[in-house]
Amino acid sequence: GFQGKVIPIHHKEDEILGFKAYTSIEQVPDSVDLAVIATPTEYVNNILDGLGQNGVRHSIVLSGGFLEAGNQKGQEEMKNIGEKYNMKIMGPNCSGEVVAPDINITHVPWPPRKGGASIISQSGTYAVQPLIAISEKIGLGISKIVSVGNEVNTDLVDFLEAFEEDKDTNCIGIYFEAVRRGKKFIEVVERLNLEKPIVIIPIGQTDAGTRSAKSHTAAITSPGYIIDSICEQTGAVRVKNSIDMLNLLNAFDSLPLPKGNRVGILTMGGGPGTLMSDLLESNDMKVPVLSDELQDKLKPWMPETASTINPIDLTYSDDMQNYLNILPDILLQSDEIDSLIIYGLMGSEYHKNLVNVPDFMKNNSSVQTMKSFGDMMQDFFIAIFDELISYKEKFNKPVILTCYNTRREKFVAYLQDHGIPVYYPEEGIWILIWMWQYSKFIQWKKKADKISG
Amino acid sequence: GFQGKVIPIHHKEDEILGFKAYTSIEQVPDSVDLAVIATPTEYVNNILDGLGQNGVRHSIVLSGGFLEAGNQKGQEEMKNIGEKYNMKIMGPNCSGEVVAPDINITHVPWPPRKGGASIISQSGTYAVQPLIAISEKIGLGISKIVSVGNEVNTDLVDFLEAFEEDKDTNCIGIYFEAVRRGKKFIEVVERLNLEKPIVIIPIGQTDAGTRSAKSHTAAITSPGYIIDSICEQTGAVRVKNSIDMLNLLNAFDSLPLPKGNRVGILTMGGGPGTLMSDLLESNDMKVPVLSDELQDKLKPWMPETASTINPIDLTYSDDMQNYLNILPDILLQSDEIDSLIIYGLMGSEYHKNLVNVPDFMKNNSSVQTMKSFGDMMQDFFIAIFDELISYKEKFNKPVILTCYNTRREKFVAYLQDHGIPVYYPEEGIWILIWMWQYSKFIQWKKKADKISG
Incomplete structure (x- = not known):
């Protein structure tokens, strides 16, 4: 405290x-x-x-x-x-600030986990309400949150400059309603975005939005095309809803950037594998067919019914060590993919629910075995997760896990708190798409600056 | 059981x-x-x-x-x-079926709540894995789930026809990979969608998707434009990810259809009000300025700092009865809006966290007061919710609540289980947009049939 x-x-x-x-x-x-x-x-x-x-x-x-x-x-x-x-x-008319983990001068008492994402918000609500989502589903690690209110003598740009200096801030999210120093804002975003990814969610581009914003922080809103141009020029990533922004900051804070657009999908289910492939290939990403050599390396660790082409679909397997350690290791080591997305864990609530059987079965020995199996899974999972968590550094490639669980499930909280983002399947795909957009811009920009400089 | x-x-x-x-x-x-x-x-x-x-x-x-x-x-x-x-x-190669609440022949042991949504899935995973999301966040009420697998002698169309007869099924979701009886499928969807809304999520429209689907259920996938045409012709709603499908089924099962595109937004926060307005007005919906007469009726129940134009922004108020009963009643009674979206509850975990204070404060009397206030809030909330829940029938207009909580928070579970869907703010907007798309098609179709018939 x-x-x-x-x-x-x-x-x-x-x-x-x-x-x-x-x-x-x-x-x-x-x-x-x-x-x-x-x-x-x-x-x-x-x-x-x-x-x-x-x-x-x-x-x-x-x-x-x-x-x-x-x-x-x-x-x-x-x-x-x-x-x-x-x-x-x-301020005035602001919702305060958070300096994680110890200072929370807001009316929302959810303590965020300490991490590297900082948020500047021209909406008091958007500064503090998402803390609830962060704590229940997203697990984003926060460094600072500031609600700038009416910006009487400190504004958006001041806080951007402060976060530029701040060693604890790795990436920045902006709830953007209006800018009072436009030129300076663009200049700072352009410079800062090369070092710390900036995610912008604009608020107030339609008649009703403008009307609402005016009574909100007295802001004259900027039309959407202006924010589009700013993002295009600076490489800041524009998203359209608050959950996407929190998810993306989570990825920027936890993961290395993808160096290319080739994605490996390792899945326990054909449907999600197929839908994730569709979304990727419709958005400038590739799910490449793996080479015969690489497929041959994978095969010994997979069931016979499985598919090794990519998506790598195990259909079903209960060997978690093959699934979450050996296969990811082989895939990430190869030079055929730039990032890895894994689908399909159910975790320990699964086993707890499995033993949610009628009373007359409660003392049955098979049920008892399943119950202690469920307890055992906890420790077993953690060992496997620790190995998986180490891969993103070892191979310097992003690794994302997708499933349908929230942080109510312990394994989700464990992975998120140790730097592996966990999303719903299609959410995870958009995160990879935006990360690649950012990474491509930075690669291009550095090359361009080198030529012109 | x-x-x-x-x-x-x-x-x-x-x-x-x-x-x-x-x-x-x-x-x-x-x-x-x-x-x-x-x-x-x-x-x-x-x-x-x-x-x-x-x-x-x-x-x-x-x-x-x-x-x-x-x-x-x-x-x-x-x-x-x-x-x-x-x-x-x-089947073969399927994940079984669910007949809620008593029969669950799948390997995923999450019991869904009994409701009116039925799902047919050509992906076993998509038949059963979302049960986890349903139980942790979405609270969708399920009637039946079937996983059709390789469709050896019963297919997608057979189950659609079964759900047409089924009195417990109010709306239908389809995870669609490929159709084996195309003409019949279109015919059934076209007829059935007039009575029970159909939501389709297509899987496998790109190279990688097709490759994946082929090893999945031996299906030759249908390109995306075919599904687009089918939806256009039949009025079935096409969505792009699994959470959207579950959210939308939830709304179709719980709410009356909007009769027009005018939305009232009642909010405790300017930012979400503004962003929700933007999304609505960019997608064929209106957030109309309320008449002076209606604004005058609202004013006595709102703080002086509040805005009555629409979004109706209370800025902040702790009078939940004004917020969730009196103001919605006045708004829904008017003929100026066709649906109502409410943003901003925090519920009882909020008060529990408020009293998450350092040890030396634990016995302080103000803290004790806050703690019992938190407990008291539970019952108090339920009375207010029951009134709110009755409005959608009373005024025959959809009412959606948005916030950042999951079902971990009791008030979310209570509302969802009693027929008020609860979503993240921007999720709720898309639900209204899709409901209106469907409603508009049905209105048009019935008119057209009358003329031609």
Whole structure:
């Protein structure tokens, strides 16, 4: 947990959640690094002024009721206070920030796992609500989340520059509504995207969207084609929904980039193998037929009914070591594929449900055997997963697992927490497609810069 | 649970999972309604012949190793046995069937909730694996699932005709790889889709997909444009991934159809409201500005900072009764919207996490108050939900809830199990778009038939 000191200030309570409370900043004996303001609108500027007088130089204003509500005067006054005291203000009308794992100044109490993805959001909701999805399904590792609100004297671009310096940030997601410093924004994204992949989800490109955004953060939204052009020029990846953005950040944070567009599919089911192939080949990716030599290397580890062409379809096998260690090892080692997608684990809930039998069977010895088999599977799986997890580094190629489980299933949480992303089958395909788009752009850009420089 | 009798037959065990086992069908004293065969390939046809001799007229062959593995002779033999005894065979090379809630002849032990969606799958994996997603996130209510395998003497079309008669089936999903009776298929889909919406997800339209499908169920796949034409002609809805199909079936099973394309968005967050508006207005839907009269009716129930235009953005409010009962009631009652999408619940895990505080605070009275508030919320929520659930019938308009939670959160399970679908925000939008596509086709088709008839 957070090791620093938390000091509540309240106009009448003298204790809040066990912390001694003060009635004003003047009474606080310690020097204050950061003030968080959540009061009715009419008190905010007075409080900021008091903070400024007492040497506080960083504030987060959660309170709304400023420009987004037509209160231009209030917001200008706040801007002047910031200038007077050289105080950086995040907000107003924002949802706070997260610095994982210890600081969470938001109203959504889901603790994210510590990781390398940072998010800047011009929507307070999109800054904090996806924390729930992250914790229940996606398992994305977070470094920082900031909700910029009305951007009174710190904006999107400031935080991008901060994340450029930040060693804990590996990739950046932006919920983008409008930009107040367009040229600078493009310049920073263009430079930063070469080192840390940037994923953008634009909000507010239609009549209704624009109307909604205006009452939201007082933003004049930018039409979709502008964001399209920015992404084309800078190589930032544009996605269309929030889950895709979180999934993609997860992949950028965990995996090496694919060096080409050839994908190996290792599957326990023909249907998902076929559908994943379709999606890949309709989107500039290849599921290449493997060479006879490579197929011959795979065959001894697969059932006779299996197909080795690619998708490599085991049809069914309960030898997890062949499935998740030996076959991936052979495939990744070859120079015939650039990334590997694996479909088909069911994990331990599967075995738990298997023994969900009628009462009269409960003491039957076969059921008991199956039950202890289920328990045993846990440890057994972890050994196999640790080996699998090591492959992405060993061969420097992305490895993605797909299945229908959420983090309720322990094996999903284990893999996600150790850097193997786990998605629904078709979700995983889109992640590979976007990663390759990004990788291709970077390869092209570096080559182009070399020629022109 | 299943009330009928289960009789194992095994060549050497005399008891399986507590059931007395026999060594052959001749020894079984009872008459048998359905036989399920899961043995090595070489025994299957002999067993089928024995079953036929002993009067069994329905079999499911899970075993593979027939046409999909190049064993044409074996499959022809099976066909002849079927003809000889007038025996209906499902499979071979299939994953069985589910008749919810009591019969689950598959290897995936997740029990689906009983509902009105039936699925026919030419992929065994897609027949049964999504049961996991259904149970962890989607909450789809299932009537029947059948995996048709190599379709030796029962095919896709037979099951479509069976579901046409089946009173428990409200809508149908098809994992479509190839059709063996094309003309008949189109004829049945065209007729059936007018009464029970059909959702199709085609598998195998690219080189790799075709290759994969061929080794999968020996199917010669149909190119994508053929399925596109079939959907255009019949009004069946084509989707591109398995989660979309399950989500859409969920909506068709639970909700009335939208009569027009005007959507009301009631939200606790500007960002999702804006993004949902964008997606709707980019896809033939409208998020109309509400009339002044309607806005005036909404205002008394909303915070002053809120926006009533549409999206109706409460910014934030903790009055759940206003949010989930009074405002939806006013909106749905009006003739200005055809469907309602609500964003923003966090539920009870939210309050549980809120009190996830450091140890030294545990006995603090404010924390205790918050904790019992969390418990109290459960019952309180249910009363509000029951009212909300009644609206879709009362006003005969679809109501969808969106948030970032899975079924781990009790309120999600409660709503889904009582007929209000719960999706991620952008998922919910696509569901409305597809429902409207279907509804528009049906309206047009009925009008056209009236004129021509």
